[in-house]
Every structure is written in structure tokens, then in C-alpha cells.
Amino acid sequence: MSAWLDMALNGAPINDSLVSQRQQSLALLRAARWPNRKVEAWKYTPVRALEQIDYSAANQSTAARGVDAVEGLSAIELVLINGVPQAIAGELPAGLQVRALSEGEAIAGELFGSVKPSRHIFGLVNDVLAADGWVIDVAPGVQIETPLRIVYRTTEAAQAHGRVLVRLGDKSRLTVIEQAEGTEPSMSTYFSEFSVGVGAHLEHYRFALQTGAAMSVGGCHVLLAERSELHSTLVGFGSDLSRLDVDVIHGGEFASAKVNAIYLLDGRELFDLHSTIEHACANGTTEENVRGIAGGQSKAVFNGRIHIHRHAQKTLAELNNRNLLLTSGAEINTKPELEIYADDVRCAHGATVAETDKGALYYLQSRGISRSQAQIMLNFGFINELVDAMPNAALAQWLRPQLRARFAQMGDA
Amino acid sequence: MTEQIDKALKREYEAGFVSAIESETFAPGLDEDVIRRISAMKEEPEWMLDWRLKAYHSWREMEEPEWAHVDYEKIDYQAISYYSAPKSMKDKPKSLDEVDPELLRTYEKLGIPLIEQQMLAGVAVDAVFDSVSVVTTFREKLAEAGVIFCPISEAVHKHPELVKKYLGSVVPPKDNFFAALNCAVFTDGSFVYIPKGTRCPMELSTYFRINEQNTGQFERTLIIADEGSHVSYLEGCTAPQRDENQLHAAVVELVALDDAQIKYSTVQNWYPGDEEGRGGIYNFVTKRGIAHHRAKISWTQVETGSAVTWKYPSCILKGDDSVGEFYSVALTRAKQQADTGTKMIHLGKNTRSTIISKGISAGRSNNSYRGLVRMNPGAEGARNFTQCDSLLIGDQCGAHTFPYVESRNASAIVEHEATTSKVSDDQMFLCRQRGLDPEKAVSMIVNGFCKEVFKELPMEFAVEAGKLLEISLEGSVG
Numbered sequence: 078m079s080a081w082l083d084m085a086l087n088g089a090p091i092n093d094s095l096v097s098q099r100q101q102s103l104a105l106l107r108a109a110r111w112p113n114r115k116v117e118a119w120k121y122t123p124v125r126a127l128e129q130i131d132y133s134a135a136n137q138s139t140a141a142r143g144v145d146a147v148e149g150l151s152a153i154e155l156v157l158i159n160g161v162p163q164a165i166a167g168e169l170p171a172g173l174q175v176r177a178l179s180e181g182e183a184i185a186g187e188l189f190g191s192v193k194p195s196r197h198i199f200g201l202v203n204d205v206l207a208a209d210g211w212v213i214d215v216a217p218g219v220q221i222e223t224p225l226r227i228v229y230r231t232t233e234a235a236q237a238h239g240r241v242l243v244r245l246g247d248k249s250r251l252t253v254i255e256q257a258e259g260t261e262p263s264m265s266t267y268f269s270e271f272s273v274g275v276g277a278h279l280e281h282y283r284f285a286l287q288t289g290a291a292m293s294v295g296g297c298h299v300l301l302a303e304r305s306e307l308h309s310t311l312v313g314f315g316s317d318l319s320r321l322d323v324d325v326i327h328g329g330e331f332a333s334a335k336v337n338a339i340y341l342l343d344g345r346e347l348f349d350l351h352s353t354i355e356h357a358c359a360n361g362t363t364e365e366n367v368r369g370i371a372g373g374q375s376k377a378v379f380n381g382r383i384h385i386h387r388h389a390q391k392t393l394a395e396l397n398n399r400n401l402l403l404t405s406g407a408e409i410n411t412k413p414e415l416e417i418y419a420d421d422v423r424c425a426h427g428a429t430v431a432e433t434d435k436g437a438l439y440y441l442q443s444r445g446i447s448r449s450q451a452q453i454m455l456n457f458g459f460i461n462e463l464v465d466a467m468p469n470a471a472l473a474q475w476l477r478p479q480l481r482a483r484f485a486q487m488g489d490a
Numbered sequence: 491m492t493e494q495i496d497k498a499l500k501r502e503y504e505a506g507f508v509s510a511i512e513s514e515t516f517a518p519g520l521d522e523d524v525i526r527r528i529s530a531m532k533e534e535p536e537w538m539l540d541w542r543l544k545a546y547h548s549w550r551e552m553e554e555p556e557w558a559h560v561d562y563e564k565i566d567y568q569a570i571s572y573y574s575a576p577k578s579m580k581d582k583p584k585s586l587d588e589v590d591p592e593l594l595r596t597y598e599k600l601g602i603p604l605i606e607q608q609m610l611a612g613v614a615v616d617a618v619f620d621s622v623s624v625v626t627t628f629r630e631k632l633a634e635a636g637v638i639f640c641p642i643s644e645a646v647h648k649h650p651e652l653v654k655k656y657l658g659s660v661v662p663p664k665d666n667f668f669a670a671l672n673c674a675v676f677t678d679g680s681f682v683y684i685p686k687g688t689r690c691p692m693e694l695s696t697y698f699r700i701n702e703q704n705t706g707q708f709e710r711t712l713i714i715a716d717e718g719s720h721v722s723y724l725e726g727c728t729a730p731q732r733d734e735n736q737l738h739a740a741v742v743e744l745v746a747l748d749d750a751q752i753k754y755s756t757v758q759n760w761y762p763g764d765e766e767g768r769g770g771i772y773n774f775v776t777k778r779g780i781a782h783h784r785a786k787i788s789w790t791q792v793e794t795g796s797a798v799t800w801k802y803p804s805c806i807l808k809g810d811d812s813v814g815e816f817y818s819v820a821l822t823r824a825k826q827q828a829d830t831g832t833k834m835i836h837l838g839k840n841t842r843s844t845i846i847s848k849g850i851s852a853g854r855s856n857n858s859y860r861g862l863v864r865m866n867p868g869a870e871g872a873r874n875f876t877q878c879d880s881l882l883i884g885d886q887c888g889a890h891t892f893p894y895v896e897s898r899n900a901s902a903i904v905e906h907e908a909t910t911s912k913v914s915d916d917q918m919f920l921c922r923q924r925g926l927d928p929e930k931a932v933s934m935i936v937n938g939f940c941k942e943v944f945k946e947l948p949m950e951f952a953v954e955a956g957k958l959l960e961i962s963l964e965g966s967v968g
């Protein structure tokens with residue numbers, strides 16, 4: 078096992094209304110194999126760095142710092158500082174209920190662990206250690222127009238665990254933006270679970286933008302009921318350890334999921350995205366587009382699994398993963414997986430890894446654009462399609478300069 | 491339609507019969523003593539025995555791999571007999587006329603009369619009946635060209651320098667669990683050496699066949715193509731019907747030196763077990779080739795048999811400008827399970843690889859493609875293209891794809907694509923409208939699906955492969 082884990086688990090589990098679920102997870106955790114090269118889900122992602130840190134709960138400060146607003150976006154700000162919910166400013170619209178996890182509402186008990194599969198080892202860690210977080214409930218038939226923006230902030234030398242549980246009632250609509258960033262040395266696990274009701278629509282964003290020594294292992298897990306819809310956009314930068322597990326479970330017929338993901342890595346960063354789409358019911362559709370760029374000596378890992386269960390006939394599922402490898406010091410490991418047990422389905426996946434098209438670079442240079450500028454343009458063009466596909470224009474507008482700054486930095490390396 | 495499916499899936503194994511030939515067989519069990527006895531029976535030199543014992547000791551330290559997408563009862567390695575030889579082999583036959591007539595009849599039942607093959611196909615056959623090579627033909631003609639084609643047990647005596655240099659150089663004894671076991675107990679197999687600049691005058695072929703009950707077959711094949719040479723090698727196998735699972739853990743090593751070309755084709759039709767999945771062969775094979783500068787290694791396989799298949803013919807593209815190819819058709823039905831694919835390890839500059847894999851699943855079977863494409867930092871300008879297609883027939887089977895892509899060189903290009911579909915109602919309707927019966931229609935559609943692979947097979951094999959698929963799939967979709 079891991080010394081880090083032993084230390085983290087000291088005193089666990091938390092004795093609250095979720096204690097029985099926490100105990101179960103603790104037992105699973107103790108029986109599980111700690112990530113190493115031989116554990117398939119962690120084949121390319123070492124977690125050794127955890128053993129060198131000495132961040133503890135004692136370091137946690139809840140000193141609130143203003144959250145940078147997104148220009149042009151009026152959102153309901155839900156802030157977790159080191160996993161501790163901060164006061165919500167302003168009124169909530171009718172039909173939307175937001176509570177802290179620690180308030181012990183009955184709905185928390187129903188949702189906690191109901192969507193997230195137990196195979197995620199850091200998800201189990203989160204089960205045991207996440208004392209607080211947000212519980213969000215949208216009443217059936219209610220369309221919440223204002224996006225919810227959940228900000229995960231981890232302060233220097235802190236170890237933080239937070240949990241977000243979201244329920245969308247039947248035929249409701251909600252936009253959730255999950256945003257994690259920071260460069261300070263820290264370790265965090267933020268996991269969110271979404272139960273999307275019949276005919277409901279979830280617009281979802283997860284920005285895993287921690288860099289440097291900000292280590293993070295997190296997950297988003299979505300259960301789709303009949304005729305519900307998910308539109309999710311994931312953006313990741315790399316850090317000493319950055320891992321995101323995404324699960325989309327088609328738990329009802331005629332559900333549709335669209336998942337777009339981007340990862341941009343530089344320096345010695347590592348980013349690992351594991352996505353699993355479970356088609357447990359018939360007539361579902363999934364479209365997943367993943368684009369990645371790796372420069373410097375970075376390491377990108379993508380594992381995209383589509384699992385079509387025996388009765389999930391008439392499923393349409395597609396996954397596309399395209400990667401640009403900017404330098405030979407960097408590394409891209411990708412594995413699109415199909416596991417299919419139903420015959421009347423159409424599934425396809427594709428993966429490519431290559432460098433920037435030399436012809437395109439030459440063309441731009443011949444038009445008087447410097448090589449580094451041309452590289453930035455082409456990189457941007459490579460992923461911009463997915464940024465354009467973000468339903469929220471203000472958010473896309475906010476993201477673009479950050480990506481551009483990232484590319485400029487990658488060009489320097 | 492269900493009736494048709496049932497009928498087609500209940501097809502009996504055509505090659506299922508047992509030859510009544512007395513065999514000399516070791517008692518089940520594996521220890522150092524067994525290995526010493528195998529080595530002694532083969533009158534092997536000391537170095538060979540040491541090599542086997544070393545492999546045996548590393549095997550004991552190893553664990554049986556569990557990562558493959560297959561499910562089978564644990565094998566009791568102490569319940570297997572590790573040597574079996576037809577008794578009439580004690581005095582080796584000098585020509586076909588001296589071969590046990592019962593043995594020859596066995597081959598005839600399989601549709602490969604040796605004499606006919608020699609005359610019609612111009613193929614040299616090194617037939618393996620259980621564990622001892624029975625007869626090797628066309629030796630002289632090959633000898634004229636300087637080609638060495640003999641049982642590996644003979645090569646150990648006659649060409650020890652070559653065997654010592656290359657045996658285990660591509661698949662080392664510690665490579666994996668099954669390869670280590672093979673190193674310790676292999677009984678026989680083929681050895682091929684093609685001298686510099688020589689084009690082998692004929693296609694080389696081995697016919698494998700498991701016969702004795704409870705004996706695992708541990709074949710070892712080593713093919714060395716010296717600089718600028720060219721060889722095409724065919725391997726085909728069927729096995730008689732059995733109720734107990736039989737283990738087959740072969741190792742094939744290919745060495746293609748500078749500018750050499752090796753084409754290795756397999757049609758595999760071991761006994762797949764009955765409708766309930768009882769019996770059938772466990773086929774756990776390690777096949778790997780190493781390609782030096784400008785060399786080319788091409789694997790083509792048609793896999794229709796075995797209860798469980800675990801097989802990844804691979805290429806290590808070590809030399810600059812070397813080429814690796816993998817063409818595969820894998821068909822599973824009843825309760826068969828196949829986990830097969832390839833590894834392309836790009837080490838040299840401008841290395842190229844192509845992977846075309848076609849998986850067909852029917853009945854309650856599971857068919858997985860598992861592949862690895864690795865571009866190492868030195869693989870400047872390397873290129874890979876992979877295409878994996880799966881066809882599902884019936885709603886009780888599974889088709890899976892697990893492709894690993896690892897790139898560490900920016901100038902390398904890797905492309906992978908995979909699709910899964912079924913024989914569509916539209917395709918069937920079109921064919922039937924043109925007056926084809928459902929069986930013919932399915933056969934035609936499946937043949938079209940596999941065409942890219944079949945065209946890579948040598949003529950004789952392409953015919954056999956097409957026939958195999960046709961029999962397997964008669965009328966299984968509507």
C-alpha cells in the first residue's frame with residue numbers, strides 16, 4: 078500500500094450521516110491494489126509523487142479569496158476552499174436547492190456513491206475523506222437558465238477532498254461549470270456525481286487547469302435516464318499529477334451524450350484522462366471527441382472505453398482521439414477501447430498521433446508569419462473546433478486567451 | 491432465422507477423429523527430471539539442457555497472465571504429459587513409403603495427402619505428428635539452394651552455432667509465462683535458414699496436429715533469413731476432437747537480417763470445443779520477429795479454431811527502413827474466446843507498419859483485438875496504419891478492441907481506426923433479391939469483409955481459408 082494513503086486515512090472515516098457508505102468504501106480501499114505500472118488503469122501514470130508530500134489537513138486555511146469572475150457570464154458561484162463550502166452570494170432561483178454536504182440532507186445519502194463506480198481508487202479515497210461539498214437539486218420541469226459555477230480551490234500545502242452531488246429532476250435543465258485551478262503545491266481529490274432525470278438536459282464543463290506542483294485526481298460521473306441529454310466539455314492542463322476519470326452511464330433508453338475533451342501539456346507535466354461510456358440501455362447515442370497536444374517533456378494519457386451491454390441494441394457510439402506531439406521528448410499514450418456485446422449497433426473509434434503538418438507550417442511562414450506564431454495558430458486551429466462547440470459563448474470567450482497563453486508558453490519550451 | 495442459426499452453429503468439427511497409433515508418452519507432471527528426460531531422448535548437448543533448465547526455473551517464478559479478455563479454468567500444469575511420440579517413429583522412416591500407413595491416412599482425412607502436396611503444390615512439408623517430426627520432404631531440392639529446413643531437434647545437432655546464436659534471441663526464455671514453459675519443455679518444431687541473397691525456391695510448410703490425449707504441444711520454430719534473402723512459410727493446423735482441454739504453447743521466432751523478407755502465414759483450426767465449450771485447445775502462442783535494416787516481416791493469420799486463443803504475432807522494427815505487417819482474420823463461434831492482435835515496436839528510422847485485423851464473432855463467443863503500436867524516441871519518420879473491423883453475428887456474442895498507442899517521437903505518425911457492425915438487413919436484402927440464398931449471401935458478405943486479409947495469403951492457403959470461413963458461417967445470419 079501507500080504511506081501517503083495510510084497517513085491520509087488516519088482517523089477516517091468521518092462519523093456523519095454517510096458513515097456506513099464511507100466504511101464500505103474504506104473496506105474496498107483496503108482490499109484494492111494501489112496504483113502501479115501493473116494496474117491497468119494506472120499503467121502510464123505513476124503516483125509516486127504522493128509519497129514525497131507532507132500536506133495535511135492542519136495546513137488548511139479557509140481564508141477566502143475572491144473568485145475571478147468570468148466576463149460576460151452571470152453565474153451562481155459555489156466555492157469550495159479546501160473542500161469547505163463558502164457562503165453563496167445572492168438568491169437562488171426557484172426550483173433550485175443548493176446545500177452543503179455536511180448538512181446531512183437525505184438526498185445526499187441517496188446520491189452519494191450512486192453514480193460513481195467503485196473501481197476508481199481515488200474515488201474511494203474521496204468517499205472516505207470528503208467531509209463536505211455541495212448537494213444540488215433541481216426540481217422536475219424546472220429550467221435553470223443561470224449556470225452554476227463550482228470553483229475548487231486548494232491552498233498551498235493543503236490536502237483537500239470535496240464532493241459534489243447533483244440531481245436533475247425529470248425534464249429539468251441545468252448548466253454546471255466545474256473549475257479547478259492553481260499552481261501551489263497541494264493535493265486534491267474532487268469528485269462529482271450527476272443523476273440526470275428523464276428527459277432532462279445537463280450542460281457540463283470541467284476545467285482541470287491545475288499546473289505545477291498542484292496534484293489532483295478527480296472525476297465526473299453522469300447517469301443518464303431515459304431520453305436525457307448530456308453535453309460535456311472537459312479541458313485539462315497537466316501538473317506533477319493530474320488525473321480525471323469520467324463516466325457516462327446510459328441508464329435509460331434514447332439517452333444522448335456528447336463529450337468533448339481537450340488536453341494541453343507542457344514542461345514535465347502529466348495529464349491522464351480516462352473516460353468510460355456505458356451503454357446499458359438500447360437506442361443510446363454517444364459522440365466523443367478528444368484532442369490533445371503535448372510539448373516539452375510532458376506525458377499525455379488517454380483511455381477511452383465504450384462498453385455496449387448485451388441489451389443495448391441500436392446504439393450509435395463514436396469516439397475520436399487526435400493528438401499532436403510537438404517534441405520528441407514528449408509522450409502520448411492513447412487507448413480507445415470498444416467492448417461490445419450487442420450485435421445491432423454501430424460503433425467506431427479512431428486515434429491518431431502525429432506532429433504539426435509541415436506543409437501547413439511552411440505555408441504560413443511563406444506568408445510572413447513567424448514559425449512560433451504559425452505553430453500557435455495551428456495548435457489553436459487544432460482544438461478550436463471543440464472550443465467553438467461549447468454551448469456557452471461567454472465561457473468559450475473566457476477560455477480562448479488562456480489557451481492562447483498556454484500555446485505561447487509551449488512554443489517557448 | 492433462429493433455426494438457421496442453430497443449424498449452422500451445430501456444425502460438427504470436420505477434422506474431429508482420433509488415430510489409433512500407439513504412442514510413447516511420459517506420465518503427467520513437470521519437474522527438472524522430466525526436462526532432463528526430454529533432453530536425453532533428443533540426445534541434446536549439455537548447453538541445450540542448461541538452457542531448458544534455466545527457462546524452467548524462471549517459469550516457476552512467473553505468474554500466468556490474467557490481463558487477456560478470456561475466461562478459462564486454471565490449467566494444472568502437473569496434470570499434463572510433456573512428451574509423446576508415435577511408437578513407430580523409433581526407427582525413423584527414410585522416405586514416405588516407410589511412414590506408418592495409419593499416419594498417412596490421418597493426413598489424408600485432413601485433406602493434405604503428402605504426396606499429392608509434393609507433386610501438385612510443390613510444397614516441402616515438415617509434418618509434425620504430436621511432438622516428433624515424421625517426415626521432411628523436398629530436402630534435397632532445398633539443399634541445392636543452400637536452404638536448411640529441418641526439425642529443430644536435428645538443427646541442434648547439425649547447426650549448433652546457428653541455434654545457439656538465434657534461439658531465444660527474439661523471444662527470450664523469460665519473455666512471458668507461456669514462452670518460458672515452451673523453452674523448458676519444447677519437443678520439436680521447424681528450423682529454417684535461408685543463406686545470404688537466396689530466394690527460397692518453394693513455399694515452406696509445416697503441418698501441426700495434436701493427437702495424443704492430455705499432451706500439450708510445445709512447438710518451437712526458428713526462421714533465420716540471412717541478408718537479402720526471401721522466404722514464405724506456411725503453418726496450418728487442425729486437431730482431433732477431444733473432451734479435455736489441451737494446451738498448446740508454441741513459440742515462433744523470426745530473424746530477418748538486413749534486406750531480408752519473411753512472410754509467415756497461418757491457418758489455425760484447432761479443435762474449438764463443443765457447443766457448450768467443453769474440450770477444445772488452449773492456444774497460447776508467442777510469435778515474434780525482428781527486422782533489421784530494410785528487412786520486412788509479414789504475418790498473415792486466419793484463426794478459426796481453439797477454445798481459447800492468446801496470440802500476438804509481433805514485429806520489432808529494429809533496423810532503419812524496416813517494414814512490419816499484420817493481416818488477421820479471427821472467427822469465433824459457439825463458446826470460443828480469442829484475444830489476438832499484434833505488437834509493432836518501432837525502433838529504427840523510417841520504419842513502417844500496417845495492421846489489418848478482421849474479427850467475426852458468432853454464437854456465444856468473444857473475440858478481442860489487442861494491439862500495441864509503440865514509436866520509440868529513435869523512430870524518426872516512422873509510420874503506422876491500423877484498421878480493426880469487427881462483425882457481430884447474433885446477439886449473444888462479443889467483439890472487443892483494445893489498441894494501445896504509445897508515441898514518443900514527434901515525427902512519427904500513428905493512425906488507428908476501428909469499426910463494429912453486423913451483417914446489415916440491407917446487404918442481406920440486396921443479395922437475396924438477386925436470388926442468392928441466405929447462406930450464400932452471408933458467405934459472400936463475410937468473404938468481402940475479409941478480402942483485404944485473404945489477398946495476402948499464398949494461393950493454397952487462401953482457398954483453404956475461404957473454405958474454413960464458409961463452413962463456419964453457413965447460414966448463420968438472415
